[in-house]
Amino acid sequence: MxxxxxxxxESHLADLERDYLKQAGFDVTVINRGDEAAQWLQKNEPDLVVLDLMLPGKDGLDICRDLRKSSELPVIMTTAKVEEVDRLIGLEIGADDYLCKPFSLRELVARVKAVLRRYSSSVEAESQPQSGQLVISENDTRACFGKSCTELTIVEVRLLMLLRKHPRQIFSRDQIIDGIYDDRRVVSDRTVDSHIKKLRKKLQEINPEHNYIQSVYGAGYRYDAEEI
Structure with missing residues (x-):
């Protein structure tokens, strides 16, 4: 389960979401504050988070951003803010889906099932890597292509996984800083460029036929998902 x-x-909405998801066969935990949710997530690992944007204590964007520094846990964000910029920000920091209030509770259940299916398929595919596929190991900080492997730093692993999760999406240097560093105040654009340069060199050593990380002039960097 x-x-x-x-x-x-919103306690009434949370109760309705809980009831519908339980009827659909899910085990459900409800937390009403963002700071309490952040603390709970440090000790517990659910299969998916339905995360409101505007929360007391700590907002949903900060919670999602912190999660993405160490976890691929699926996140569906919900909010009453419908501006396009908010929708993009939510997805850029790693949310898997987005629902604008008011939404159908049946749609919520459907979205939860769909995201869990996608996540399950992705995990299964990564556990059975094919030849010609770049494989990233977080546990021993390595990237491998076929039988060739290269050692990465923790920051390089975070950087590579951030870009790879959203293939072809352009990430600005600021977005990269927010995504991989705990404290962006001590990091400059040049630091990001330096990490990109070193990471590229390592990846080219194990697969010189493919340029995984591409520069987009005046915009940032993106991951080329077309693997040989």
Missing amino acids: SHILIVED
Whole structure:
């Protein structure tokens, strides 16, 4: 039984979400404050988080951003803010889906099932790498192509996984800083460029036929998902 965490400060809505998800066969935990949810997630690992954007204590964007520094846990963000910029920000920091209030509770259940299916398929595919596929290992900080492997730093692993999760999406240097560093105040654009340069060199050593990280002039960097 999949375990769903609902982080929602509107108690009535949270109760309805919990009831619908339980009827659909999920185990559900409800937390009403963002700071309490962040603490809970440090000790627990649900299968998916339904995360409201505007929360007391700590907002949903910060929670999602912190999660993405160490976890691929699926996240569906919910919010009453419908501006396009908010929708893009939510997805750029790693949310898997987005629902604008008011939304159908049946749609919520459908979205939860769809995201869990995609996540399960992705995990299964990564556990059975094919020849010609770049494989990233977080546990021993390595990247391998076929039988060739290269050692990465922790920051390089974070950087590579951030870009790879959103192939062909352009990431600005600021977005990269926010995505891989705990404290962006001590990091400059030149630091990002230096990490990109070193990471590229390492990847080219194990697969010189493919340029995984591409520069986009005046915009940033993106991951080329077309693997040989």
